[in-house]
Amino acid sequence: MVKRGYHHGNLAQALVDSCLELIEERGPTGFSLSEAARDAGVTPAAVYRHFQGREDLIAEAALQGYTIFAERMEAAYAGGQPSDLRAFLATGAAYLDFARDNPGHYVAMFESGISINRSSALNAAATRGLGVLERAAEDLSQHIPPHRRPPPQMFAAHVWALSHGVVELFQRGSPGTKSPYPPDDLLETGIGIYLRGLGILPPDA
Template structure:
């Protein structure tokens, strides 16, 4: 194999790009470090100049994914405009859009077994992304009396789990849904929020 990788202008990012492609094709556990190196055009030994191993490489894919995800979620939240409910719904749609557009990043983040607490850098960007959902949840709960208000972290975790379930079951290519994934998510969130008394029965 050619040693062109030793003169690569940005070998680190080239390895991330090749890994993301392999994750999309084979899943986060379905490829080897040698395959990632080969696709980037370098020897396996060259990978260790930048990453401690395959998990470290996948963790960097996840970190970059959380950066993109955080931007999308913050844009969707938009400070709660035009209303807290509309902004909350927008964050759910942004979750689905991210999973569709960045499947390699999504799988590295949520399906690789890599903990978001693996490193401070990864933890920080993951916390930023989840913060948008928690902000949206807290805004919806403002009108609920404190003694009747469920924990924000618990509600946001439930919404996250519902969003993730829709992605896994119906938003992946080839998976057939009885309704559009966006409609499934919005209706499911609506049922959940009404059950908690966070939105009225006459609101969408």
């Protein structure tokens, strides 16, 4: 990795950037705080001006990730309107796009073991992003007869689980897993099957 150094007053962000690169290369537990400092071009002691330890640094990376994630999800949801179905499908696609474009953030958010309750800011950012998917699910669920309508949180959780599974197994290249179909197609068809089961899409749609 090439040492990037940092501009005066931007040490914290330089360390987060270093953390993200190390997470992409080695995973969230595969590096030390000293390595993050070295690759940012500073001494280990300098890290403690901004972060209490490695988990604190990863938590900041997760916070930044959730903020980007929320913005992406909100833009996708708004872009899919006025159709509830298009808005819902757009949020699923945005999830895959975010994971593809921001692998370090994605791992810090969902695979590092950092709780979203670690801080109020982290909880708010995570709630904002995942809340978009729940909102899209609630809108779409209104098209299901009341006696067959799942709670919006369950509806959203099913799609989140499907999206996360596609990312983990087929988009990020987990060892021993492969598919002849692109991740986007896997997610789109999987959601389609799910929506047909709920009666939102006709069998031949």
